[in-house]
Amino acid sequence: MKHDLKAKNILKSAMLYCTKPRNDILKVLIVAKTPLTQKQITEKLGKNQHNKTTIYRTLRTLAKKDLVHKAYIHKKASHFELAENCGKTRCHPHFTCSNCGKTICLTDISMPLIKGLKKGFVLQRQKLQLLGLCPDCSS
Amino acid sequence: MKHDLKAKNILKSAMLYCTKPRNDILKVLIVAKTPLTQKQITEKLGKNQHNKTTIYRTLRTLAKKDLVHKAYIHKKASHFELAENCGKTRCHPHFTCSNCGKTICLTDISMPLIKGLKKGFVLQRQKLQLLGLCPDCSS
DNA sequence: TATAATTTGCAACTTAGTTGCAATTTAAAA
DNA sequence: TTTTAAATTGCAACTAAGTTGCAAATTATA
Numbered sequence: 001m002k003h004d005l006k007a008k009n010i011l012k013s014a015m016l017y018c019t020k021p022r023n024d025i026l027k028v029l030i031v032a033k034t035p036l037t038q039k040q041i042t043e044k045l046g047k048n049q050h051n052k053t054t055i056y057r058t059l060r061t062l063a064k065k066d067l068v069h070k071a072y073i074h075k076k077a078s079h080f081e082l083a084e085n086c087g088k089t090r091c092h093p094h095f096t097c098s099n100c101g102k103t104i105c106l107t108d109i110s111m112p113l114i115k116g117l118k119k120g121f122v123l124q125r126q127k128l129q130l131l132g133l134c135p136d137c138s139s
Numbered sequence: 140m141k142h143d144l145k146a147k148n149i150l151k152s153a154m155l156y157c158t159k160p161r162n163d164i165l166k167v168l169i170v171a172k173t174p175l176t177q178k179q180i181t182e183k184l185g186k187n188q189h190n191k192t193t194i195y196r197t198l199r200t201l202a203k204k205d206l207v208h209k210a211y212i213h214k215k216a217s218h219f220e221l222a223e224n225c226g227k228t229r230c231h232p233h234f235t236c237s238n239c240g241k242t243i244c245l246t247d248i249s250m251p252l253i254k255g256l257k258k259g260f261v262l263q264r265q266k267l268q269l270l271g272l273c274p275d276c277s278s
Numbered sequence: 279t280a281t282a283a284t285t286t287g288c289a290a291c292t293t294a295g296t297t298g299c300a301a302t303t304t305a306a307a308a
Numbered sequence: 309t310t311t312t313a314a315a316t317t318g319c320a321a322c323t324a325a326g327t328t329g330c331a332a333a334t335t336a337t338a
Contacts, residue, residue, distance in 0.1 A: 017283095018336095019284090019334070020334095038326080039324095050286085051286070052325090053287070053326090054287070056325090057286085076212075076215060076295070076324070076326095077324085078325085106256075111250070111253060114232060114269060116248045120274025120277055121234060121273065121277070122277045125271070126269055126270075127269075128266070129265075129267075131262075131263050131264040131266070132260060132263040132264070133261040134260065135257070135259025156303085156304055156314095156315060158315090158316065159303095160317070176294090177295080190317070192317080193318070195294090195295060195296075196296095196317085215293070215325065216294060
């Protein structure tokens with residue numbers, strides 16, 4: 001129930017209609033430990049199923065308010081996560097295992113913001129994507 | 140003609156059959172200034188058209204030999220570039236404009252390799268993706 | 279409770295990328 | 309140069325992610 005309240009507050013603060021789909025989807029993202037695709041969100045919704053169009057539209061709506069963002073794309077599918085644990089422009093690195101496909105959020109490692117951008121470039125977001133072998137697959 | 144020779148050499152050194160599609164596709168990538176999708180490669184092939192399956196398979200074959208790699212995915216589509224101008228594990232940053240969609244290779248800026256990876260992680264490739272406004276769109 | 283504005287679900291669609299298979303092309307030996 | 313086995317190509321049909329228009333349902337507010 002705590003997450004329910006949190007979801008409601010997030011929606012209210014962003015001045016968005018507080019609907020069941022949005023609430024349910026937000027709750028899934030709140031407890032997620034890694035970015036999720038629409039398909040994965042659907043699985044985690046359990047009996048609170050919602051149409052995939054609704055999920056995509058909700059994610060887009062939330063992203064427009066900077067509450068959620070596209071963390072990366074893997075195998076044609078976009079993966080989304082709550083934005084609250086990242087700085088506005090700099091996100092934690094994501095490590096994807098080239099063997100098992102799993103992605104791990106490296107929330108404890110931070111990379112410096114890029115330096116030396118030429119005049120005229122305005123940086124909105126920096127993403128670091130790492131590929132390699134995860135501990136399970138490297139041994 | 141210089142590029143033709145270069146493409147041939149690349150294929151030969153990798154012990155790959157030297158076919159017209161592979162040659163043509165490599166030449167497109169050699170002169171490209173930015174990563175390309177299959178569709179963009181097709182456009183740049185001009186009258187040397189090849190089937191899209193062939194292009195995807197060629198890219199996969201070249202990637203398996205580390206001659207080419209997937210630089211990033213934007214709008215559902217993977218973008219590929221020649222690997223020769225990147226270190227083995229670390230690639231130059233790519234800046235994508237959130238306004239016009241254009242991507243610029245920042246070959247003159249290099250980010251340090253990530254530090255502090257926990258034991259068991261084996262890094263194969265580090266990609267830095269930047270989003271923001273390009274000089275044309277920020278003024 | 280009534281109303282206007284927003285959101286939802288559905289079906290149909292677009293587009294990236296893949297697969298099986300027969301026909302063609304390549305490299306290398308005869 | 310010709311032959312041959314192995315690799316590659318093109319085609320058609322497919323899978324799957326994500327989008328769109330629109331009518332029906334839901335939300336916030338008066």
